[in-house]
Amino acid sequence: MQNKIWLKAYAYTTLIMFIAALVFSIKLHAEVNSENKNMKEMPLPFDPEQSMKYLKEICDIGTRISGSEGIIKQRILIKKHFEALGAKVIEQEFKAIQKSTGRPTPMVNMIITWHPTARERVILCSHFDTRPFADQETDPKKRKGTFISANDGASGVALLMEMGRHMKNLNCNIGVDFVFFDGEEFVFDPDDEYFFGSKHFAREARKNTQAIKYRSAVLLDMVAGKDAKFPIEQNSWWKAGPIVREVWSTANQLKIESFKLNEFSRVAVEDDHTALNNGGIPAIDIIDFDYKHWHKLSDTPEQCSGETMAGVAKVLGSWIQRQH
Numbered sequence: 001m002q003n004k005i006w007l008k009a010y011a012y013t014t015l016i017m018f019i020a021a022l023v024f025s026i027k028l029h030a031e032v033n034s035e036n037k038n039m040k041e042m043p044l045p046f047d048p049e050q051s052m053k054y055l056k057e058i059c060d061i062g063t064r065i066s067g068s069e070g071i072i073k074q075r076i077l078i079k080k081h082f083e084a085l086g087a088k089v090i091e092q093e094f095k096a097i098q099k100s101t102g103r104p105t106p107m108v109n110m111i112i113t114w115h116p117t118a119r120e121r122v123i124l125c126s127h128f129d130t131r132p133f134a135d136q137e138t139d140p141k142k143r144k145g146t147f148i149s150a151n152d153g154a155s156g157v158a159l160l161m162e163m164g165r166h167m168k169n170l171n172c173n174i175g176v177d178f179v180f181f182d183g184e185e186f187v188f189d190p191d192d193e194y195f196f197g198s199k200h201f202a203r204e205a206r207k208n209t210q211a212i213k214y215r216s217a218v219l220l221d222m223v224a225g226k227d228a229k230f231p232i233e234q235n236s237w238w239k240a241g242p243i244v245r246e247v248w249s250t251a252n253q254l255k256i257e258s259f260k261l262n263e264f265s266r267v268a269v270e271d272d273h274t275a276l277n278n279g280g281i282p283a284i285d286i287i288d289f290d291y292k293h294w295h296k297l298s299d300t301p302e303q304c305s306g307e308t309m310a311g312v313a314k315v316l317g318s319w320i321q322r323q324h
C-alpha cells in the first residue's frame with residue numbers, strides 16, 4: 001500500500017465537517033439495522049489461537065515475493081486448506097512486467113468461492129505477497145534481511161483461513177468470494193507500478209458481469225497488530241461510503257473497539273481497494289496504517305494478536321449475513 005501525503009491537508013480541512021455527518025448517519029444506520037436484524041444471524045465462532053497458528057505457519061515459509069518459491073508454497077497451503085473445507089479454489093494466472101525489472105513475472109490471484117452458483121456476490125480480500133525488502137529500514141544492512149511481513153501479508157490470509165472453517169454454518173443469502181491478490185508488494189523503486197493483482201482481477205470481473213455481479217468488497221490489510229486501531233480510511237469513505245457505514249456500524253453494535261467510528265485515517269491510503277473501485281467494484285479498506293513495524297524486519301508474529309483478528313472477523317461474519 002502507498003499513501004498520498006499531499007492529500008493530508010485537504011483531508012484535515014474536510015474532516016471536522018464530515019465527522020458530524022458520519023457519526024449521525026452511522027448511528028441512524030445502526031438503529032435501522034438492529035430493528036431489521038436477521039434473526040438467523042450466527043455469531044462467528046472465530047478461534048484467535050487457531051488464527052495465530054495459521055499466521056505462524058505462513059511466516060514459517062519465509063519471504064513470499066511474487067514469482068518466488070515461497071509464494072508457490074503458500075499457494076499450495078491455501079489451496080489445500082480451503083478445498084478441505086469444501087470451497088472451490090480458482091487460480092487466476094497472469095504475467096506482470098514491473099518498470100524497474102523489465103521482465104515478465106508470473107503472478108496468480110487466488111479466488112476461494114463459497115456458494116459458487118449465486119450471481120450476486122461480495123468479496124473479502126487481502127494481498128498475499130510480501131515486499132522484496134523491508135523498505136522502511138534505514139540501515140542498508142537491515143534492508144537486505146529476511147522480511148517475513150507477518151501483519152502486512154500473512155494476517156489477511158490467516159484471518160480468512162480461520163473464518164473459512166465456519167463459512168458453511170453462516171446464514172449467507174449471497175455468494176462470498178475470498179480473494180488473495182498477488183503483486184501488491186512487487187515494488188523495487190518508488191516509481192514502480194502498484195496493485196498488479198487487484199487491477200487484473202477487476203479487469204477480468206468486468207468481462208464476466210453476466211455470470212457474476214460483485215456488489216462490494218472489503219479489503220483487509222494489517223489486521224492483526226497488537227492494539228490495532230481501524231479508523232475510517234479516507235478513500236473508502238469517498239469511494240464507497242455506504243459500505244463503510246454498514247461495516248463500522250456493525251462493529252459498533254458488536255462493541256469491537258478496534259474500529260474507530262469517530263476517526264478518519266491520517267492519510268488517504270492507496271491500496272488494492274483503489275484498483276477495485278477504479279474497476280467498478282465498490283470497495284473499502286480495513287487497515288491499521290499506524291502499525292509501528294510496517295515494512296520493517298520487526299513485522300513478525302510476536303507483534304500480532306489473534307484477538308485483533310477475531311474482532312475484525314466477527315464484524316465481517318455479521319456483515320456478510322446482513323447482505324440480502
Ligand SMILES: [Zn+2]
Pocket residue numbers: 001131152185295
Ligand atoms: Zn505493505
